[in-house]
Amino acid sequence: MEFDSSEDRWTLPDRDVRIPPPVPAVDLATRVVRNTPLAPSYFSLWMRAPEVAHSVQPGQFVMIGIEAGLRPYLRRAFSVAQVLGDDIEILAKTVGPGTAALAEASVGTRVTVLGPLGRGFDLDRIGSGETVVLVAGGIGVAPFLITTRELARRKITTRIFFGGRTQADLVGADLLAEIAGARNVVLSTDDGSRGVHGRVTATLASELDRGLVAARLFACGPEPMFRALEPIVRERGIRSEFAMEREMACGFGVCLGCVVPTTEGHFATLCKEGPVVDPSTIDWERCPR
Numbered sequence: 001m002e003f004d005s006s007e008d009r010w011t012l013p014d015r016d017v018r019i020p021p022p023v024p025a026v027d028l029a030t031r032v033v034r035n036t037p038l039a040p041s042y043f044s045l046w047m048r049a050p051e052v053a054h055s056v057q058p059g060q061f062v063m064i065g066i067e068a069g070l071r072p073y074l075r076r077a078f079s080v081a082q083v084l085g086d087d088i089e090i091l092a093k094t095v096g097p098g099t100a101a102l103a104e105a106s107v108g109t110r111v112t113v114l115g116p117l118g119r120g121f122d123l124d125r126i127g128s129g130e131t132v133v134l135v136a137g138g139i140g141v142a143p144f145l146i147t148t149r150e151l152a153r154r155k156i157t158t159r160i161f162f163g164g165r166t167q168a169d170l171v172g173a174d175l176l177a178e179i180a181g182a183r184n185v186v187l188s189t190d191d192g193s194r195g196v197h198g199r200v201t202a203t204l205a206s207e208l209d210r211g212l213v214a215a216r217l218f219a220c221g222p223e224p225m226f227r228a229l230e231p232i233v234r235e236r237g238i239r240s241e242f243a244m245e246r247e248m249a250c251g252f253g254v255c256l257g258c259v260v261p262t263t264e265g266h267f268a269t270l271c272k273e274g275p276v277v278d279p280s281t282i283d284w285e286r287c288p289r
Contacts, residue, residue, distance in 0.1 A: 025115050025252070026051040029067070032109045033087055035102075041094045042139070042171045043103045049113045050086035058147035059120030059218075059243055059276045063251040064090065066101050067110040075114065076102070077248040077271070079143035079220070081172075088113075091142040091171065117251045118275050121147055121218050121241055123154070130215035131157045133238075135204055135229060137221025138169045143243055144220065145172060148179045159212065160185045163200025163225075167193040201228040214238050218276075220245075223287065230279045243276045261286035 034046040052062060065075035076098040078090035094103045105111070121143075126132060132151055134144050141162055151158045158180045164170045166189055173194075177185045187195025188203045196203045200221075208214070217233055219226065220243035233240040246258035251271050259267040260274075261283040268274065268281075 025117050028052070028113045030111060030113055032105045032107055032111060034107065035105055037103075038091070038171045039168045042091065042168075043094070044081075044089055044091055045102055045105065046084075046087050046089045047111055047113055048086055049088045049115075052080070052113060052115045053083045053086050053088050056080045056083060056088065056116040056146075057120040058123065058150050059143050059241075060116040060118050061143075061251075061275060062088070062090070062113050062115030062117060063248065064102065064114075065112045066105060067112060074098075074249050075112065075251070077117075077251060079243070079275075080116065081142045081145045082149075083146060091139060091145075093139045114251055118271055119273065119277075121243070121276050123147075123150060126151075126154070126156055126216055128155050129157075131159055131213060133204070133212070133214040133217045134158060134160045135200060135217065135219040135221070135225075136160065136162045137200055137225040138164050139171070140219075140221030140225075140243070140245070141170075141172045141176070142220070144218070145175065145179075147218065148176060152179055158184055159207075159214070161188070161200050161204045161207075162186070163188040163190075163195075163203070163221075165190045167195075170194060199225075199228065201225060201232060204229070205232050208232070208236060216240070219243065223289075226279065227284060230282075230284055233279065240279055241276050242279045242282075244270050244274055244282075246270050246275075 030048045033048050036044045061077050061079045063075040080088050081091045082089040092099050094100050136144050160176050188200045217238050217240040226242050248258045248271050249255040253269045253272040258270040262268050262281050263283050
């Protein structure tokens, strides 16, 4: 990924960012401060949202809407990728009218931001000498930028396995290498265009079989990746958390559009009880395919 000037360089803040306890969400009317294309169909969008920027935790998300126009009718959910001062960033891929509208938003476009929402990754009780493994699939890399930064601040070693269909789907790979160290980032693509040729879950399993020890594993990506990853962590007894994705209309548990079946026989709302969940609590056989 290359940029023409230092002003457009995709970076993280150098200051020591500390993650505070969860706080109630706020609903803001604000504006876009930067919108940068990153790769075909991918973009980075920064918004002024101080109340969110000063309280968001890794793995939490925001609901974003554009005030102008009739479509999209509802807000869209996005993980917070980065924080810089009073501003927050999301990474997104254009897949429908909602993301297309955001991709085309110019600086100054009015947007609404509701957040921070949901349950983030549990970064506590991880020893400084332990290794945390992050597994990302495609745009599922978004919450791992802020997560990797926080783990680095805590001096916790991070090994990142990042996969995509092609090299164009590995948005943010170079930035992750900058934060965690290039030797700690393992890339894979389905077509072999960058990194290891194959699925990210197969690459991870191979590394685990060769002796990689993970004190904790965090994952975010498409559901087929979760289905392949769940038996890997279960059979090896790795304490894991998956940041799951579902269509959300409200973000606070009212619309019930983001429910997933649990092993206890009921349903959990990912916007409130997630999006980060323990994979052992999810009934994967009853999850829609």
